[in-house]
Amino acid sequence: MDTALDGAVRVFCERGYHATSIGDLTAAMRLATGSVYKAFRDKHAVFLAAFERYASVRREQTRGAAARGANGRERLRHVLLSYVEHSQGSEGRRGCIVVGSAVELSAVDPVVRARVNAQLATNESFIAGLIREGQADGSIPRHVAADDTARLMICITQGMRVVGKARLPLDGTRLVGVAMKLLA
Amino acid sequence: MDTALDGAVRVFCERGYHATSIGDLTAAMRLATGSVYKAFRDKHAVFLAAFERYASVRREQTRGAAARGANGRERLRHVLLSYVEHSQGSEGRRGCIVVGSAVELSAVDPVVRARVNAQLATNESFIAGLIREGQADGSIPRHVAADDTARLMICITQGMRVVGKARLPLDGTRLVGVAMKLLA
DNA sequence: AATAATAGGGAATGACTGTTTCCTAATCAA
DNA sequence: TTGATTAGGAAACAGTCATTCCCTATTATT
Numbered sequence: 001m002d003t004a005l006d007g008a009v010r011v012f013c014e015r016g017y018h019a020t021s022i023g024d025l026t027a028a029m030r031l032a033t034g035s036v037y038k039a040f041r042d043k044h045a046v047f048l049a050a051f052e053r054y055a056s057v058r059r060e061q062t063r064g065a066a067a068r069g070a071n072g073r074e075r076l077r078h079v080l081l082s083y084v085e086h087s088q089g090s091e092g093r094r095g096c097i098v099v100g101s102a103v104e105l106s107a108v109d110p111v112v113r114a115r116v117n118a119q120l121a122t123n124e125s126f127i128a129g130l131i132r133e134g135q136a137d138g139s140i141p142r143h144v145a146a147d148d149t150a151r152l153m154i155c156i157t158q159g160m161r162v163v164g165k166a167r168l169p170l171d172g173t174r175l176v177g178v179a180m181k182l183l184a
Numbered sequence: 185m186d187t188a189l190d191g192a193v194r195v196f197c198e199r200g201y202h203a204t205s206i207g208d209l210t211a212a213m214r215l216a217t218g219s220v221y222k223a224f225r226d227k228h229a230v231f232l233a234a235f236e237r238y239a240s241v242r243r244e245q246t247r248g249a250a251a252r253g254a255n256g257r258e259r260l261r262h263v264l265l266s267y268v269e270h271s272q273g274s275e276g277r278r279g280c281i282v283v284g285s286a287v288e289l290s291a292v293d294p295v296v297r298a299r300v301n302a303q304l305a306t307n308e309s310f311i312a313g314l315i316r317e318g319q320a321d322g323s324i325p326r327h328v329a330a331d332d333t334a335r336l337m338i339c340i341t342q343g344m345r346v347v348g349k350a351r352l353p354l355d356g357t358r359l360v361g362v363a364m365k366l367l368a
Numbered sequence: 369a370a371t372a373a374t375a376g377g378g379a380a381t382g383a384c385t386g387t388t389t390c391c392t393a394a395t396c397a398a
Numbered sequence: 399t400t401g402a403t404t405a406g407g408a409a410a411c412a413g414t415c416a417t418t419c420c421c422t423a424t425t426a427t428t
Binding site: 014015016018019093094095099100102103104106107108113116117120145148149151152154155156157158159160161162163165166167168170171174175177178179181182184 | 198199200202203277278279283284286287288290291292297300301304329332333335336338339340341342343344345346347349350351352354355358359361362363365366368
């Protein structure tokens, strides 16, 4: 069942909600029409489940990237690098369900909008926490405004997914090198 | 006819391509079904025209914002401030056709992808130009990497439209204040 | 003034959508 | 082994979609 959801995640990432038909879903999930509707109330419920799965996988990946750093500053650097990498290549072209949902659905679907906001808030406070860790361990100056910088970094990460989907190449080292000036 | 296109822009911004029906379009353009198909070959052609109109209006607005600054650094600051303002409030909630197209269509529609890339490239080189102007007039240090910084700023602006559509509030002064550190 | 040409409007159409229903096959309990 | 319960699949259904066709009103021309 989780492998079926992974298929749903893939196709929803790539085409978004409206352009994904039940036929696309059954193909990607390797399930027949009836089976999908036995497991989920409707297409919207499949989407919500796929969103939740995607979000939890991405949260874990981001936390894993952070763990690779020795102090707050390095943890944040690895998080940004991880975002660049996920925004590139085939995964970048496939796209991010959170960004897709924000753009395609959040204007008309309050349930999806709430999930998007929750995911953005979680990411933002995770980043703000890393900044504060860095300030505590001395790797980031005290005068850095943690909340404002975190919000700008959310803009950066979401924006990277947009330009990654448009297939603009991103150089991780150089881009993150510039972005780290925000911690000066 | 241009006022009809403005209506198409509005509804395409808000709902995206697939979620916008011909009925939505006729209502927003205040034209009957047949009239839409007399003026445009199909829905896709309406979208392309709306995209082009939106892009040219936005280009002009961005250039206008830049003109409010006295040197390269200030021009860039006004451009960023203008982006924050356009990403907020009712216009922010409505959304950006470029971001919407990148996310919803660029994976499957090469024509749209080309337009998106062109618009991103134009914006990016405009920003890079402003950085170089600032370096020439002394308001921006020489060691700033113009191209890398411009690409990161594109990520920032596109990301602002994403979080603006998700209705996260953005404080222009504070956000841009942080972003200007990229020019240090 | 009469006629040709065109722009605009609205109903009809066929394809495709999400959803439901019903049937088959498999799994588990006794 | 038999019976019951459930997972899975294919076809049918109602509704909506983009598109086309044809009609009306307006404008321009002679």
